[in-house]
Amino acid sequence: MSIGAIPSRYRIRIDRDQCMLCERCIESCPYGVFRKNGETIHVDSRKCTACHRCIAMCPRDAISLLEHPIDYRSHPIWTREVRESIYNQARTGKIILAGMGNAQPLPAIFDRLLLDACQVTNPSIDPLREPMELRTYIGKKPSRLEIRRTPEGDLDLVTELAPNLEAETPILIAHMSYGAISLNAQKSLAMAATEVKTFMGTGEGGLHPSLYPYQDRMIVQVASGRFGVDINYLERGAAIEIKIGQGAKPGIGGHLPGEKVDADVSATRMIPVGSDAISPAPHHDIYSIEDLKQLVRGLKEATEWKKPVFVKIAAVHNVAAIAAGIARSSADAVVVDGFRGGTGAAPRVFRDQVGLPIEAAIAAVDQKLRDQGIRNEVSLIASGGIRESADVAKAIALGADAIYIGTASLVAMGCRVCGNCYRGLCPWGIATQREDLTARLDPREGSVLVSNLIHAWTLELSELMGAAGINSIESLRGNRDRLRGYMLDEGILKVLDVKPVGA
Amino acid sequence: MGATMTIDANGMNYTELNTRLRAAVAQGIDEVVVNNVLGQRFIADGLKGNIRITLNGVPGGDLGMFMSGPTCIVHGNCEHAPGNTMDGGSIIIHGSAGDAVAHSMRGGKVFVREDIGYRGGIHMKEYQEKRPILVVGGTARAFLGEYMAGGLIIVLGKNDGEPVSERGIGSGIHGGEIYIRGNVQERYLGTGAAIQPYSAEHRDRIAPIVQEFSKALGMDPQPFLDAEFTRICPMSSRPFAGKYTWE
Numbered sequence: 001m002s003i004g005a006i007p008s009r010y011r012i013r014i015d016r017d018q019c020m021l022c023e024r025c026i027e028s029c030p031y032g033v034f035r036k037n038g039e040t041i042h043v044d045s046r047k048c049t050a051c052h053r054c055i056a057m058c059p060r061d062a063i064s065l066l067e068h069p070i071d072y073r074s075h076p077i078w079t080r081e082v083r084e085s086i087y088n089q090a091r092t093g094k095i096i097l098a099g100m101g102n103a104q105p106l107p108a109i110f111d112r113l114l115l116d117a118c119q120v121t122n123p124s125i126d127p128l129r130e131p132m133e134l135r136t137y138i139g140k141k142p143s144r145l146e147i148r149r150t151p152e153g154d155l156d157l158v159t160e161l162a163p164n165l166e167a168e169t170p171i172l173i174a175h176m177s178y179g180a181i182s183l184n185a186q187k188s189l190a191m192a193a194t195e196v197k198t199f200m201g202t203g204e205g206g207l208h209p210s211l212y213p214y215q216d217r218m219i220v221q222v223a224s225g226r227f228g229v230d231i232n233y234l235e236r237g238a239a240i241e242i243k244i245g246q247g248a249k250p251g252i253g254g255h256l257p258g259e260k261v262d263a264d265v266s267a268t269r270m271i272p273v274g275s276d277a278i279s280p281a282p283h284h285d286i287y288s289i290e291d292l293k294q295l296v297r298g299l300k301e302a303t304e305w306k307k308p309v310f311v312k313i314a315a316v317h318n319v320a321a322i323a324a325g326i327a328r329s330s331a332d333a334v335v336v337d338g339f340r341g342g343t344g345a346a347p348r349v350f351r352d353q354v355g356l357p358i359e360a361a362i363a364a365v366d367q368k369l370r371d372q373g374i375r376n377e378v379s380l381i382a383s384g385g386i387r388e389s390a391d392v393a394k395a396i397a398l399g400a401d402a403i404y405i406g407t408a409s410l411v412a413m414g415c416r417v418c419g420n421c422y423r424g425l426c427p428w429g430i431a432t433q434r435e436d437l438t439a440r441l442d443p444r445e446g447s448v449l450v451s452n453l454i455h456a457w458t459l460e461l462s463e464l465m466g467a468a469g470i471n472s473i474e475s476l477r478g479n480r481d482r483l484r485g486y487m488l489d490e491g492i493l494k495v496l497d498v499k500p501v502g503a
Numbered sequence: 504m505g506a507t508m509t510i511d512a513n514g515m516n517y518t519e520l521n522t523r524l525r526a527a528v529a530q531g532i533d534e535v536v537v538n539n540v541l542g543q544r545f546i547a548d549g550l551k552g553n554i555r556i557t558l559n560g561v562p563g564g565d566l567g568m569f570m571s572g573p574t575c576i577v578h579g580n581c582e583h584a585p586g587n588t589m590d591g592g593s594i595i596i597h598g599s600a601g602d603a604v605a606h607s608m609r610g611g612k613v614f615v616r617e618d619i620g621y622r623g624g625i626h627m628k629e630y631q632e633k634r635p636i637l638v639v640g641g642t643a644r645a646f647l648g649e650y651m652a653g654g655l656i657i658v659l660g661k662n663d664g665e666p667v668s669e670r671g672i673g674s675g676i677h678g679g680e681i682y683i684r685g686n687v688q689e690r691y692l693g694t695g696a697a698i699q700p701y702s703a704e705h706r707d708r709i710a711p712i713v714q715e716f717s718k719a720l721g722m723d724p725q726p727f728l729d730a731e732f733t734r735i736c737p738m739s740s741r742p743f744a745g746k747y748t749w750e
Contacts, residue, residue: 094748226607230590231549231569255743270630275740284606284625285584302549302569348750
C-alpha cells in the first residue's frame with residue numbers, strides 16, 4: 001500500500017516572458033530542479049530546497065518561489081511539520097536528520113528585551129568623537145593585583161597574569177569544522193577574523209595547512225572524536241577549546257558521513273577516506289567534573305600553560321551549576337551554546353526539542369558565577385542564535401564577555417538558511433566538498449563579506465553603547481539595568497534579573 | 504652523544520618534571536631516568552623527540568598524552584589513560600594500567616605486561632602510515648576497543664583463564680582489528696563487531712609485534728606465537744549509514 005506523494009514544499013515558477021533561456025538556473029542548481037526540454041526550461045519543484053541560488057543568478061528575475069503551495073487542512077496541533085514527519089518515519093523507520101538551528105516557532109527572548117538610551121540626565125556619547133573601548137580580553141582575570149614598589153620608585157606587577165586572547169571586537173566566529181563546511185568557507189572566515197582582529201574556531205576537523213597563515217587567529221577544538229588533534233595542532237592555535245556539547249544537539253555526538261570524507265578532509269581529520277568520522281557523545285576520558293579538570297590541565301601542560309583553554313557546553317537545564325564546575329577546572333572561558341545554535345546535521349528531535357535559550361542560560365551562568373565569587377575565573381562566551389548587533393549588546397548586558405556567530409557568518413557569504421547542509425550539495429559552496437560547488441565561493445570575496453558584517457555590527461554596537469552613555473565594553477557586561485523586558489513573564493524576568501518595561 | 508640524566512621526582516610537581524624533560528630534549532640528552540615517580544599526571548605530555556625516559560615508580564593519569572616520538576619505560580603500574588591521544592613513540596609498562604589505555608591513540612605503541620582496565624584502546628584510529636598498536640600481556644576488562652576506528656589491539660592472556668571475559672568488545676568498532684588469544688565467546692562482542700577467520704596471514708602480521716613486545720618486556724614469545732587467536736573486526740566502516748532519513 002502506498003500513501004502517495006506528500007505535498008511539494010516549494011513551487012518554482014519561471015516567467016516565460018522574462019526567461020531568455022540562458023540556462024544559468026540549470027548550472028546553479030545541484031539539486032536538479034531545472035532541465036532544458038526543447039526550447040523551454042522544465043521545472044521539478046519537488047527537488048527545490050529554497051536555497052535561492054537560481055534566483056540570485058537569474059539575470060532577468062524570471063524565477064519566483066512559493067513556499068507551501070498546497071495547503072493542508074489547518075490545525076493548531078497537527079501542524080504540517082508534525083504530519084510530514086510521521087509520513088517520513090512511517091515510510092523509513094529512521095531518525096529524521098535536519099540542518100541549521102531550531103525551527104520551532106518559539107519566541108526569541110532577545111526580541112522581548114529592549115535596550116536603554118540616555119536622555120537629559122546623563123549624556124550620551126558620540127562614538128565618532130569619543131574613544132569607544134570594544135577591545136575584549138578573553139581569559140582569567142586576577143581577583144587581586146599585587147604590586148611592588150622598586151627602590152627607584154617604579155611599580156612592578158608581582159601577580160602572574162594568565163594568558164588572555166585580545167580581540168578588537170567582542171564578536172568571534174564559532175567553530176565550524178572543515179568537513180561540515182568547505183575549505184573555501186573556512187578560509188573566508190579565517191581571513192575575515194584576521195582582518196577584523198578577532199578569532200575563529202576550527203571545529204573538530206583539524207587544521208588544514210592552507211589555514212596556517214591565520215593560526216594566530218584560530219581557536220583549535222578538541223572534541224570527543226579527537227579528530228586532527230596532535231601536539232602541532234595544539235601548538236598552532238591561539239587558544240584551545242574543549243567541546244563537550246553543542247546547542248543544536250545537546251547530549252549527543254556528531255557523525256560526519258563517510259561520503260563527505262574525501263582525500264583532503266581525511267588528511268586534516270587524520271582518518272581513512274570514506275570512513276564515518278564519529279564523535280561520540282561523551283569524551284572517553286571525561287566522566288566527571290574532576291576528569292574535565294584533568295583534560296583542561298592536560299592540554300595546558302602539553303602547551304606549557306601558554307594558551308587559554310575554553311570549554312564549550314550546550315545550554316541545558318542545570319547549565320549554571322555545570323558552568324560553575326567548569327570555572328573551577330582551570331579553564332579560562334566557558335562557551336555556552338543555546339538551543340538555537342546551528343549545525344550541519346542533527347536529529348530533528350534534538351535540534352527542535354532539547355536545550356535552553358541562550359538568553360536565560362547566559363543570565364543564569366553569570367549570576368551563579370558572581371554568587372560564588374568566581375566570575376573572574378572564566379570569561380563567558382554566548383553562542384547560538386545571535387542574529388544582529390542588538391543581540392550582541394543584549395547578550396553582553398546579560399553577562400557575556402563575548403559572543404560567537406556561526407550561522408550569521410555563513411549568511412554573510414550567501415547562505416539562505418535552507419537547512420539542507422547535511423546533503424553536502426550546498427549551492428553556495430559552503431556546506432559541501434564538491435569541487436564545482438566549493439569553487440563558487442572565492443575566499444577573498446567571502447572574507448570581505450564576513451569582515452564587513454563583523455565591522456558593521458561592531459560599529460552598531462559602539463553606537464548602541466554610546467547612546468546608553470557607555471564607553472567601554474566592560475561597563476556593558478552584566479549591566480542588566482540597561483535592559484527591560486517586554487511581554488516576558490515574571491519567572492523569566494527573575495531568571496534574567498531584568499525589570500519589566502516601565503519599571 | 505649518549506648523554507643521560509637522572510631526575511629525582513620525589514615531591515615534584517608534574518609541570519616541573521615536564522619542564523625538565525623538555526629541557527633534556529632541548530639539550531640533546533638521549534636517556535633520562537626518573538626515580539621516585541609517584542602519581543605525577545601528564546608525564547611527557549606533548550613531548551616530541553627521540554628521548555628514552557625510564558620511569559621508576561607509579562605515574563599518574565595521562566602518561567604520554569599527545570606525545571610524539573619519545574619512549575617511556577615504566578617500572579611499575581600506570582594510572583588511567585597512558586597513551587591518551589598519543590601521536591608517536593612507545594610506552595612500555597612493566598606492570599598493569601587503568602582504564603582507557605591508549606584512548607584515541609593515533610600512532611606509536613603501548614605495551615602493557617600485565618592487565619588493563621575498562622575501555623582499553625577506545626577510539627584508536629589510523630591514518631596512512633600511522634597505525635597505533637596496543638598489546639596487553641594479561642587481561643582486559645569490558646568494552647575493549649570500543650568505537651575503534653583503526654590500529655591494532657592484541658591481548659595475549661599470558662596467565663590462565665580467558666583474556667577477555669566481559670561484554671562490549673569492539674562496541675561501535677568501525678576500523679582496525681582486535682586479536683585475542685584463544686576463543687572469545689560471541690556474547691562478549693559489542694554492537695558492530697564480528698569474529699573473522701584467523702589464518703596464517705594474520706599470524707604473520709602479529710608475529711613481529713608479539714616478538715617486539717616479548718623482547719621489550721623480557722618474556723618468551725614462543726607460547727604466544729604458537730597460540731591460536733580470535734580476530735575481531737568491524738562489520739562496517741559506516742556504522743551509522745542506515746540510521747537516518749532526511750527531513
